[in-house]
Amino acid sequence: MKMKTPLTYYISDNDIFPGSSLPVLHYKKAVRLPFFFAGRYVKNLFRVHNWSNTWRNGIYTYHHYHSNTHEAMAVIKGRATLLLGGENGKQIVLHKGDVIVIPAGVAHKNLGRLKDVICIGGYPEGRDFDMNYGNPEERPKADKNIESLPLPVTGPLEGNADPLVRIWKQENHAAPKQIEVANVS
Secondary structure, three states: OOOOOOEEEEOOOOOOOOOOOOOEEEEOOOOOOOOOOHHHHHHHHHHHOOEEEEEEEOOOOOOEEOOOOOEEEEEEEEEEEEEEOOOOOEEEEEEOOOEEEEOOOOOEEEOOOHHHEEEEEEEEOOOOOOOEOOOHHHHHHHHHHHHHOOOOOOEOOOEOOOHHHHHHHHHOOOOOOOOEEEOOO
């Protein structure tokens, strides 16, 4: 069964948060979760495709981003409205079974409560992550980290066949874009 192409959201630099030339990828209803041990199932799925250093938690209710890694999150319980790119960014709704991949530099924030949603998160090649909050002193180092970060070799859901590999390779050298939404499914 071929995976549907994810929705893409382009989030550009807003002088507070770096954004990315790579789109955020939103795989709607991408994971058919088992009734028991959904978290273990997703952690194993991510691990098989070389996305590890996994965690289980809600989504933080404050703006933050990572400069040294990209992040995948699979919703295993609940729903959340996520704000991408800062105060005037793009709002998206995540549901159980959705997976989102957020490129390094893209700020994200849960507009509800932390535990309204439970996710499994992971990072390509098990990279460790840093936390940045939009403070001016973060930018020089964060910008260098983002610029030097390699593209993942695999996607979190289908490895080499994951749409992430094709989409991000095409966008890797694209000019920064304004916030926009493209439904390419």
